[in-house]
Amino acid sequence: xxxxxxxxxxxxxxxxxxxxxxxxxxxxxxxxxxxxxxxxxxxxxxxxxxxxxxxxxxxxxxxxxxxxxxxxxxxxxxxxxxxxxxxxxxxxxxxxxxxxxxxxxxxxxxxxxxxxxxxxxxxxxxxxxxxxxxxxxxxxxxxxxxxxxxxxxxxxxxxxxxxxxxxxxxxxxxxxxxxxxxxxxxxxxxxxxxxxxxxxxxxxxxxxxxxxxxxxxxxxxxxxxxxxxxxxxxxxxxxxxxxxxxxxxxxxxxxxxxxxxxxxxxxxxxxxxxxxxxxxxxxxxxxxxxxxxxxxxxxxxxxxxxxxxxxxxxxxxxxxxxxxxxxxxxxxxxxxxxxxxxxxxxxxxxxxxxxxxxxxxxxxxxxxxxxxxxxxxxxxxxxxxxxxxxxxxxxxxxxxxxxxxxxxxxxxxxxxxxxxxxxxxxxxxxxxxxxxxxxxxxxxxxxxxxxxxxxxxxxxxxxxxxxxxxxxxxxxxxxxxxxxxxxxxxxxxxxxxxxxxxxxxxxxxxxxxxxxxxxxxxxxxxxxxxxxxxxxxxxxxxxxxxxxxxxxxxxxxxxxxxxxxxxxxxxxx
Amino acid sequence: xxxxxxxxxxxxxxxxxxxxxxxxxxxxxxxxxxxxxxxxxxxxxxxxxxxxxxxxxxxxxxxxxxxxxxxxxxxxxxxxxxxxxxxxxxxxxxxxxxxxxxxxxxxxxxxxxxxxxxxxxxxxxxxxxxxxxxxxxxxxxxxxxxxxxxxxxxxxxxxxxxx
Ligand SMILES: Cc1ncc(C[n+]2csc(CCOP(=O)(O)OP(=O)(O)O)c2C)c(N)n1
Ligand SMILES: [Mg+2]
Numbered sequence: 001x002x003x004x005x006x007x008x009x010x011x012x013x014x015x016x017x018x019x020x021x022x023x024x025x026x027x028x029x030x031x032x033x034x035x036x037x038x039x040x041x042x043x044x045x046x047x048x049x050x051x052x053x054x055x056x057x058x059x060x061x062x063x064x065x066x067x068x069x070x071x072x073x074x075x076x077x078x079x080x081x082x083x084x085x086x087x088x089x090x091x092x093x094x095x096x097x098x099x100x101x102x103x104x105x106x107x108x109x110x111x112x113x114x115x116x117x118x119x120x121x122x123x124x125x126x127x128x129x130x131x132x133x134x135x136x137x138x139x140x141x142x143x144x145x146x147x148x149x150x151x152x153x154x155x156x157x158x159x160x161x162x163x164x165x166x167x168x169x170x171x172x173x174x175x176x177x178x179x180x181x182x183x184x185x186x187x188x189x190x191x192x193x194x195x196x197x198x199x200x201x202x203x204x205x206x207x208x209x210x211x212x213x214x215x216x217x218x219x220x221x222x223x224x225x226x227x228x229x230x231x232x233x234x235x236x237x238x239x240x241x242x243x244x245x246x247x248x249x250x251x252x253x254x255x256x257x258x259x260x261x262x263x264x265x266x267x268x269x270x271x272x273x274x275x276x277x278x279x280x281x282x283x284x285x286x287x288x289x290x291x292x293x294x295x296x297x298x299x300x301x302x303x304x305x306x307x308x309x310x311x312x313x314x315x316x317x318x319x320x321x322x323x324x325x326x327x328x329x330x331x332x333x334x335x336x337x338x339x340x341x342x343x344x345x346x347x348x349x350x351x352x353x354x355x356x357x358x359x360x361x362x363x364x365x366x367x368x369x370x371x372x373x374x375x376x377x378x379x380x381x382x383x384x385x386x387x388x389x390x391x392x393x394x395x396x397x398x399x400x401x402x403x404x405x406x407x408x409x410x411x412x413x414x415x416x417x418x419x420x421x422x423x424x425x426x427x428x429x430x431x432x433x434x435x436x437x438x439x440x441x442x443x444x445x446x447x448x449x450x451x452x453x454x455x456x457x458x459x460x461x462x463x464x465x466x467x468x469x470x471x472x473x474x475x476x477x478x479x480x481x482x483x484x485x486x487x488x489x490x491x492x493x494x495x496x497x498x499x500x501x502x503x504x505x506x507x508x509x510x511x512x513x514x515x516x517x518x519x520x521x522x523x524x525x526x527x528x529x530x531x532x533x534x535x536x537x538x539x540x541x542x543x544x545x546x547x548x549x550x551x552x553x554x555x556x557x558x559x560x561x562x563x564x565x566x567x568x569x570x571x572x573x
Numbered sequence: 574x575x576x577x578x579x580x581x582x583x584x585x586x587x588x589x590x591x592x593x594x595x596x597x598x599x600x601x602x603x604x605x606x607x608x609x610x611x612x613x614x615x616x617x618x619x620x621x622x623x624x625x626x627x628x629x630x631x632x633x634x635x636x637x638x639x640x641x642x643x644x645x646x647x648x649x650x651x652x653x654x655x656x657x658x659x660x661x662x663x664x665x666x667x668x669x670x671x672x673x674x675x676x677x678x679x680x681x682x683x684x685x686x687x688x689x690x691x692x693x694x695x696x697x698x699x700x701x702x703x704x705x706x707x708x709x710x711x712x713x714x715x716x717x718x719x720x721x722x723x724x725x726x727x728x729x730x731x732x733x734x735x736x
Contacts (some may be wrong), residue, residue, distance in 0.1 A: 306634065
């Protein structure tokens with residue numbers, strides 16, 4: 001057997017786990033590990049400018065590939081800087097492993113320099129965490145960490161590694177385990193066959209069924225299967241913010257996104273359905289509105305890998321715990337096996353009603369007095385210029401909702417956003433992680449002038465590693481989403497939602513060695529965007545000035561049913 | 574409704590804090606908690622009592638089950654079970670009260686385990702209700718100090734919580 005130091009064992013374990021890239025930032029407690037990185041080529045390290053960005057990059061990488069994103073940081077401030085990124089991944093069930101250096105074992109608990117109880121600080125926002133006690137445990141711990149992060153309902157795992165156990169002076173036998181079994185961790189592998197059959201019968205007998213698909217379909221690699229099921233049933237389907245792309249937005253049976261800023265047809269179809277098949281979705285409060293008033297006439301079938309997601313906010317009539325992929329496969333089979341002919345008259349009537357809702361055309365961009373460009377137009381143009389084919393990441397705010405509603409997604413893992421935590425500052429590093437994974441794809445970050453400044457320093461990392469992503473800064477000179485709420489609920493008192501003294505983003509982009517393009521008029525937008533995307537090997541920062549007074553619509557009325565919504569500013573005020 | 578949840582968990586540093594943390598993080602109450610190693614050195618047994626409606630208890634057990642260090646758990650209150658709690662109570666015992674206290678202790682099948690000229694320390698085991706009843710029964714006698722172990726328990730008959 002080979003003899004290696006703890007630090008070398010750690011890096012070799014990552015390589016043997018199949019990790020090709022790791023996002024990180026060095027420091028005292030991680031120096032032995034960084035020295036081990038220097039001695040090898042299997043694992044590429046990307047040096048970020050802030051540890052939070054490292055976690056979002058790993059997260060973006062994980063979301064576009066379905067693989068585990070990996071992060072390496074030092075103890076204390078390095079470790080605490082990852083917290084927002086870990087929480088972001090946790091809320092959206094993203095597989096991630098964060099390795100943090102720790103002070104030497106004998107110093108732990110003594111308030112040593114750069115000591116933070118990382119396992120303690122991260123505890124509520126991780127799927128699991130480890131404090132490695134001895135070098136002999138490193139390989140198995142890494143194996144377990146990746147296994148836990150990736151399987152069941154995925155999530156972030158922290159591995160805290162005291163400096164002394166990575167000491168290059170001490171050598172240990174290295175063998176990377178080929179598999180791991182844990183008696184206390186056994187993810188469900190199959191949904192209950194009886195429940196699946198019962199559910200399928202109910203779906204086939206329903207008069208007004210709808211499928212409500214969530215991020216679990218994307219994460220569970222079940223988009224193709226979902227499409228098959230949707231087409232074989234002929235029923236309408238809606239998607240959550242996290243599920244966008246699991247159905248082609250051009251699909252006739254697709255009603256668009258549901259929820260707080262969902263479409264009129266999606267929310268109305270949910271409210272009036274007699275059967276809801278929820279697939280990998282979790283009845284989040286941004287979907288249901290008041291859960292007490294949620295879809296009163298519907299029987300609810302809920303497929304989820306996590307039993308705790310079922311009947312948490314809305315009671316399921318038929319719960320199915322299992323991997324979405326397997327459950328949908330069996331359901332499609334059951335549709336074929338069961339000799340149930342759906343009620344054609346009822347289905348036609350259902351579609352007729354839905355078409356009437358659709359005709360409202362709730363996403364049509366309504367004319368205003370203002371001559372200024374509209375943020376919706378920017379996203380529509382982006383969709384057109386990129387043929388609806390780019391990987392789009394977003395930050396958080398109005399621009400995020402516009403990017404969700406107006407870009408025409410056609411495949412899973414194409415739309416990347418922080419849905420659960422709503423983390424401003426996510427978009428740019430997530431785009432970088434995506435670009436690392438798919439260097440040949442168009443990767444676009446749709447952001448706002450507020451959000452982009454929360455991780456703007458990563459423009460420097462983009463330069464170092466030549467990551468020619470495109471940044472679409474929808475500049476409304478305000479924390480638009482906050483301002484919208486203040487308009488609606490605080491009598492237009494704009495308390496600290498204005499951004500005074502914005503930087504010159506063009507000069508800023510140039511200072512980092514990139515290209516900046518400013519656009520003020522809609523007439524110039526198409527040409528400018530075409531130019532932007534023609535610069536294949538350049539990071540281009542498009543600073544696009546839009547109407548600062550625009551609101552996101554449709555918007556649910558707080559405390560109402562899922563379908564209680566306002567469709568325009570005129571209606572809202 | 575009061576529930577007794579008994580958990581078999583990995584005997585590892587940090588496992589307990591994860592369980593306790595889950596309760597505070599998600600806004601559930603822990604009314605009592607006891608934990609100790611089992612005959613199998615690698616496992617600890619934790620028993621806690623909590624209050625909540627059916628939905629809350631369902632969430633609590635599901636969330637607990639998700640913790641990687643939790644091997645198995647059971648809601649003992651779902652079936653016939655045994656529960657025991659230990660109490661040590663130090664009471665002021667002077668004059669006629671001494672005989673009275675001795676009698677009450679006998680009735681409750683407790684033992685006087687320490688004595689001074691003015692104090693009795695009484696040991697009592699049983700359900701939480703029984704311990705409460707004892708405290709009620711000695712009402713009037715000044716209590717100097719009370720310590721209770723929290724509930725532990727197991728299912729009756731064939732029902733076992735093991736690997
Ligand atoms: C880290 C963080 N802080 C605060 C918020 C609250 N918040 C949500 S949207 C928003 C405004 C975002 O402004 P901008 O990026 O300019 O986007 P816009 O809404 O104007 O499109 C804020 C402050 C948040 N989501 N994340
Ligand atoms: Mg803004």
